[in-house]
Amino acid sequence: MFSSVLVTTCSGVNPASKLRKSVVLIIEKDKNEIEQPAGTAFFIDGPQNLCAVLTAAHVASGNDLRIKTDDRQSWAVANVQRIPGRDLALLIFDPQQSRCPYQALKLGNSQDIRELDEVFIVGYPTSNSATLDNLVMHVLPGRISAIDLPSNDNEGYSVAYTASTESGNSGGPVIDKRTQRVVAVHGLIDSERRRLDNLYQGRTSVGDTEMGSEMVNVTGLRWGIPISEFPKDFRISSVPQVMSARDYTAQGNQLYTQGKYSEALSSYEKAILNASDSFDAWYGKGEALSMLRRYEDALIAYDEALEYNARSAYAWNNRGRVQWTLNQFSEAFNSFTKATELMPNYYQAWYNRGYTALHNLDDYQNALDSFGKATQLESNYAAWHEKAYTLYKMKRYGTALEAIERAIQLKPDFAYSWLIKGIILAGQGQYKSSLVASERAIQLSPKYQRAWDNKCWTLNQLKRYRAALEACDRSIAINPNNIIPFQQRGLALENLNSYQSALIAYEQALVLDPNNKNNRWVKASVERIRIKTKR
DSSP states (O other): OOEEEOOOOTTSOOSHHHHTTTEEEEEEEOTTSOEEEEEEEEEEOOOTTOEEEEEEGGGGOSEEEEEEOTTSOEEEOOEEEEOTTSSEEEEEEOOSSSSOOSOOOOBOOGGGOOTTOEEEEEEOOGGGOSSTTSOEEEEEEEEEEEEOOOOTTTTTOOEEEEOOOOTTOTTOEEEETTTOSEEEEEEEEHHHHHHHHHHHHOOOOSOTTTTGGGGOOOOOOEEEEEGGGSOTTOOOOOSOOOOOHHHHHHHHHHHHHTTOHHHHHHHHHHHHHHOTTOHHHHHHHHHHHHHTTOHHHHHHHHHHHHHHOTTOHHHHHHHHHHHHHTTOHHHHHHHHHHHHHHOTTOHHHHHHHHHHHHHTSOOHHHHHHHHHHHHHHOOOHHHHHHHHHHHHHTTOHHHHHHHHHHHHHHOTTOHHHHHHHHHHHHHTTOHHHHHHHHHHHHHHOTTOHHHHHHHHHHHHHTTOHHHHHHHHHHHHHHOTTOHHHHHHHHHHHHHTTOHHHHHHHHHHHHHHOTTOGGGHHHHHHHHHHHHHHTO
């Protein structure tokens, strides 16, 4: 039998007892033909002789869908009706009687909700459902955090709220605690909404490997589609739809959002079979292939997409991102430039253009122009610290320091910005202040090797050679294949007159990267020590 986790409304009434007959579990078959939970749905009013449940469309993308109701009945889905441009779908089944025996939830007016309004999210999280015959319905409290405008670019996801939802809650109703009516359909966690933005708005940056996940700002919010996005006059039918190219593309987008990139690719390819000139399908295919790290194939897909819409700034930006990954830096720069020409207020394209110019082409003026534009468009710490590093490379230390202070003001706990500050201060000869900045970076990220490298280098400049040795050893412990700590270790040991140990460190740096241009002084140091020791 079913059970439920309950919450209490402000009136003291437990909503779960009323909701259990209206909220259902969607079941699908996996590739091994084993039934498994797919998500949640809820009954809405429909034709008398049919039952209709509303859910998130991405929940209804599986095979052999069935609906499990509170009375332990399992109903075969006769039709899946998708709502164009929104991640919503109706699942229809025949109740084998003159009217649907299940109670529909009352739909509210999502335009009446405001930030801080209290809601609860109802569903069947899979981690808490021991078996399909023992459903555990959760009624989770939440609070509205943000309200955006629904659009095709966000598939309707425009209501954000706090709630501890899990996998399996998708498709469940978001109910206004005050009116007890449905105001939204729950669908995404924050990381999935971020993938949606990346897909539709080209929000992915190149070069996000510095400090890894620190570049990602995960809010922990959940996202739903306002119930007003479900058309009131939608015609409900039990006649199965023939999926169009648009339907397959929408299905691919929804699978992409869930991180199911192989399945998304399959949907995009079905769309292309139906409409080979579909820009959206080729673009989605490029995105899926990128996430699968099939970059050469992704580049072909983006080129095909641009054949059908050469004015898509997002496609040009994402094409550039793939070219950058393939080390085609000049081509990537040109693609990013094209994106900025088509959409002058496109922050991500300006950032990517600047990053490529700075780190891959040594084109500091174009980098500075790009990051300057990016910082005008968005007050984003990433663009500010890259602008600061560009100014440092141009030896404009004063303005570089101003820029990095701005980056730190925006995100004071970002270790990379503190490292850049230390490097800039070292460029000004302010070694003590540089050391403080490096130590702050290490405090924020104790295994940040570049910060240990800079600390080691700075301590050598301050002639604190034994402390420099300790910092170098910490860096080597993190990554023994990096030449910088061996170079600096050799320098510290040489100044401590430990010539044999210095030679060992220098020679290790030469072995690790014999062609590194920064090893020229190391080779000179090796010769100097050999002359001194007549080795």
